Amino acid sequence: MDLHELWKTALADIELSVSRPNFITWFKDTRIASFDGGKMVVSVPNGFAKEWLQNKYNKFVVKAVRSLAPEIREIEYAIGDVAPQSAAHDRSIKSAPRRTFEAFPQYLDQLDLKEALVNPTTNLNPRYTFQNFVVGSFNEFAHAAAQSIVKKPGGVYNPLFIYGGVGLGKTHLIQAIGNALIGEQPSAKVRYVSSEKYMGEIVDALKTQEMQQLKERYRNFDLLIVDDIQFIGKTEKMQEEFFHTFNALYERNKQIVISSDRPPAAIPTLEARLRSRFEGGMMADLGEPDFETRLIILKKKLEEKQVHIDDEVLFLIAQNIKNNIRELEGVLNKIVLMSKMANTPVTVDETKKILNQLIYAPKKFATPKKVIKTISDFYEISEKDLVNSSRKKEMVRPRQITMYVLRDDLKCSFPFIGEKLGKKDHTTAIHAYKKIKNELKVNQDLEEELKLIRERIFTS
Amino acid sequence: MKLTTTKKNIVVAISNAERFTGKQITLPTLQSILLETKGNTCTIKATNLEIGIEASFSCKTDREGIFAVSPKLLFGILQHIQEESVTLELKQGIIFIETETSHTKLNTTPSDDFPLIPKIKTTTSFFVSRTGFVSAMEQILPAVSLSDFKPEIGGVYLAASGKNATFAATDTFRLAEKKIFLEKEVNGKFSCIIPLKMAQEIVRTLGTTEEVASVEVGVGDNQLMISWNASRMVSRVIDGNFPEYKAIIPNNFGITFSIPRDAILRRVRMANVLTGKLNDVVLKTGKNEISVLSVNPELGTTSSSFSTPVKGKEATATLNARYFSDGIASCGGDNIFIGMNDENSPLLLKNPEDDSFLYIVMPIRNTPAY
Incomplete structure (x- = not known):
């Protein structure tokens, strides 16, 4: 007989000796916590039940349990969990998002202390x-x-x-x-x-x-x-x-x-x-999400928020925000809020306006000077070495990457780039640009490196 | 049983005990309170099986005894008697309440089934001044979560070690923390989460026991006991760990200002009249003034400003009016310090002369400028 069964049978016996209200009050949520060589620990929900069972009902409990398991010598009562831990955990994880919304529908936009x-x-x-x-x-x-x-x-x-x-x-x-x-x-x-x-x-x-x-x-x-x-x-x-x-x-x-x-x-x-x-x-x-996935993410978020927004608007967002899911959510939140405030569905034109603000706003203006500084920091070499004419391998490569970034992102002219980086000829700059561009196609590590460099240049 | 006592003593004890009685129908005796005389004290007990109280007052006892009675009836009679002293006598299950001019008979309820208030062996405990304890609880209480979906924040977190005690509460939208200084050291490390109901009763009950200077707070075996003189309150403590909230408290602010507390409280309450569905008010800081405004698309708008030097740039924050005013009210003092960063970061409120209490509130997601 397992502990659960044992306690259930014992309870049926105890029920006969105490009054119904008392039985419900004191034996609810009790269970056997452990049973080890003659000593049994009964888990009770609170201190009141512990006190009462210990002082008033102990003899009923002992009698009922002994008739089932005669080897029991003593019974202790301990205050334990009301519900098994697992059930409580499960509940909080699975239903958490829905229940918060039920409880605070008006606080949908109230930010919370995440921690x-x-x-x-x-x-x-x-x-x-x-x-x-x-x-x-x-x-x-x-x-x-x-x-x-x-x-x-x-x-x-x-x-x-x-x-x-x-x-x-x-x-x-x-x-x-x-x-x-x-x-x-x-x-x-x-x-x-x-x-x-x-x-x-x-x-x-x-x-x-x-x-x-x-x-x-x-x-x-x-x-x-x-x-x-x-x-x-x-x-x-x-x-x-x-x-x-x-x-x-x-x-x-x-x-x-x-x-x-x-x-x-x-x-x-x-x-x-x-x-x-x-x-x-x-x-x-x-990797970066493709268009369809971006669209699915948007739709899923809308479902959570229980708001409806035209597919056309969603298309537009998904087309424009390509490489950051967090940003995708940010734009969506803005649009949801706008439609709520105005109480009308958001139009494609309005969305375009918001997107324009967003796409161009955070990208900070970068100067060639900043690019040089960031890249020299990244490779941990001095700015002087980077713009110098040294041909050491560890200088040349960062210099070529700098030239590539200056050309690709800042659209600088080749003669200007050559001039900036060690008074080189414009053909050196062209060579560097082509070299990095070709290498990018085969070398994934380089791609990673460039991504990080760009992030630093444009976000810090 | 027969006892004579002053009206004041017994009325205070009963009104406190009444709030501890239960509404359960399974065990009707929980709706009553138990009075027991022994020597020259009378003890009143009440419990709803979550929290319990055992409060004593002194009396003149002629015969020892015990009875249970409905607190509503007993209190109803006693609060209206005019004399200073009153005599209670139990004869054959009926309680006789006698004064010089009034005679009342009340039927008692069976007392055999009345629960025992558990005796708690505390493992760690400390002494705290009653007023300090009550006012700390009062400051913290508004921030306690009322939702039961995260039980560990449904109460007041109390931790003490050395000569310091810290109270904290959060409902994930705001957070309040209060630190107090203890006169005697704690024996060990004290930490527990006090259920909201118990925390409220601590404020109410201890708030009325004016003759007591300090109380003992102890935990042991998943239970909390607050005791003073011969009286005590007990409760279960909440299982679980309180969130590690220290990281939430912002240290640096882009924008700071101090303002008379009354001035901002008035403005927030005024704005509260015309808030929208989100119950939102907007706090706007300018160069040398701050303003509080609210917009209700159907009813109207209001805004009011106050001149005060503001450090930092111009900014706005949208806040839940109740959360904001709760915090302003809790801070106390003549002035209030407010620190903020941007429209999505928490605001910190505190009394500029008192670093022991702080209140953090999260804004509502920023809305397009009004």
């Missing part, structure tokens, strides 16, 4: 799930890898390294893995941490001399998710700590999921031992 929604134990935001992750050709590989991890954590895809540009859903995908795993195995210990936060924890632990506790804590997780690992390259101490944690988890076949804005090989200061470990598992990239 307060986050589960403090796992650090996961329940908003990120597989259900609301839109899959297209650009991310189906990463998505499939993520899903297989939920089925078999610590298996062949360990570690999973996900990389991709800004606003393409890295964080969404890796947090969805954590949320889905908790959904399937409520007891799994999951931790999501951004590398910035990880660094803060290490600094705090060093300050309070609790490094050992921190290490222990991290080594006990079943699934560790680290976001934006590229920042880890900044400090050696952090790389070292992470290296040991990584090894400890890996040896125990615990799953590790890592995200970054570029592949491990493109993180300049990453130590070789970490890089080889990151590359040893599964690497998956998130």
Whole structure:
């Protein structure tokens, strides 16, 4: 007879000896928490029930239980969870978005303190799930890898390294893995941490001399998710700590999921031992969504907001915002708000206006000077070396990339470019431009590099 | 049982205990309160099985005894008697309430089934001044979440260690934090989440026990106990971890200003009259003035300004009027400091002379300029 059955039978017996109201009041939500060699612990919902059962009904309980399991010597009462943990977890994850809307329909636009929604134990935001992750050709590989991890954590895809540009859903995908795993195995210990936060924890632990506790804590997780690992390259101490944690988890076949804005090989200061470990598992990239996927994302978001907007308007948005899902959402929010304020559907012309503001506004004006500065910073060489006429290999390449960017993005003339970069002839500039352009077609790493450089030039 | 006491003593005790009674129909005795005399004290007990109280007052006892009675009836009679002192006597299940000029008979309810108020072995506890505790709770309470979808924020987070105690509450739209200083050190690290209902009762009940200087707050076995003299309140604590809110608190502001608290509160309340569906008011900062405005497309618009030096650029923030005014009211003091960044970042409110309390509110998603 299992514990559940045993308690059920005992309750049926107890019910006969106490009055109905008392039975309902005091025995509701009770269960057997443990039963170990003669000692049985009964879990009760609150202190009142504990006190009452202990002092008033103990003899009924003992009698009922003994008749079923004579080996019981003593019974203890402990205040336990009202509902099993798993059910509570499940509920909060699956129905969270819908219930908030029901509870606060008028607060749809009220921004919330994001950190307060986050589960403090796992650090996961329940908003990120597989259900609301839109899959297209650009991310189906990463998505499939993520899903297989939920089925078999610590298996062949360990570690999973996900990389991709800004606003393409890295964080969404890796947090969805954590949320889905908790959904399937409520007891799994999951931790999501951004590398910035990880660094803060290490600094705090060093300050309070609790490094050992921190290490222990991290080594006990079943699934560790680290976001934006590229920042880890900044400090050696952090790389070292992470290296040991990584090894400890890996040896125990615990799953590790890592995200970054570029592949491990493109993180300049990453130590070789970490890089080889990151590359040893599964690497998956998130590309840019195609038109159809962008459209599906927009429609899905509208469904969540329960608003209707013309397909024509959605087409226009999807056509214009190409490489950032977050931006896509931003534009949609603006349009939804406008239609709500005006109480009329948004027209295509109005959408165009908003898009124009957005597409041209954030792209900051970049000067050749800024390009040179950014690129020299990126390759960690001095500006002087970059504009010099040195033919050292490590100078030449950044110089050629600078020429390419000046031509391709700033539309500078070749003679001007030559003049700016070490008083070179315009043919040198043309050669550099063509060389990089051709190499881009075959070399994916270079493409990544350029993407990052452009991001720095135009966003900072 | 027979006891004589002052009217004031018994009326205060009953009115406090009444709020602890339950409305459950399964166990009718929960709707009543239990009075028990022992020596020269009378103890009143009440509980709804979530929270419970055991409050004592001194009295002259002629005969010890125990009875349960409806608090509404007893309170209804006692609050209207004129004499200073009153005698209660139990004879054959009927309670006789006697003063010099009035005679009342009340039927009691069976007391056998009345729950025991649990005895809690506290593992960590600390002493706190009653007024400090109550006012901290009062400041924090508005920010507690009323929704039950995230139970861990449905209460007041209380943590204490060394000589400091911190109260915090959030409903994910705003956050309030209060720090107080303790006279004696905490034995260990204290931390729990006090359910909203209990937090409200702490404010009400302790607010009326004026003769008490300090109370003891302790936790143990998933329960919270607040005790003073021979009285105590108990409650379950909320399972779970309170969000790590420290990271939310902004430290740097692009725009800051201080303003008489009364002036801004008036303006927000005025704007609140004409808010739209979102209950939104707009806070606008200029070079040397701030203004509060609201627009209701059907009813009208209002705006009012106040001259005060503003550090930083011109900006606007759209806020839920109630969240904003709750915060202004909670801050206390003559002036209020407001720090903000852009229209999508949280605002911080505090009393410029008092760093112990702060209130953070998130704006409503920015709307096209009015």
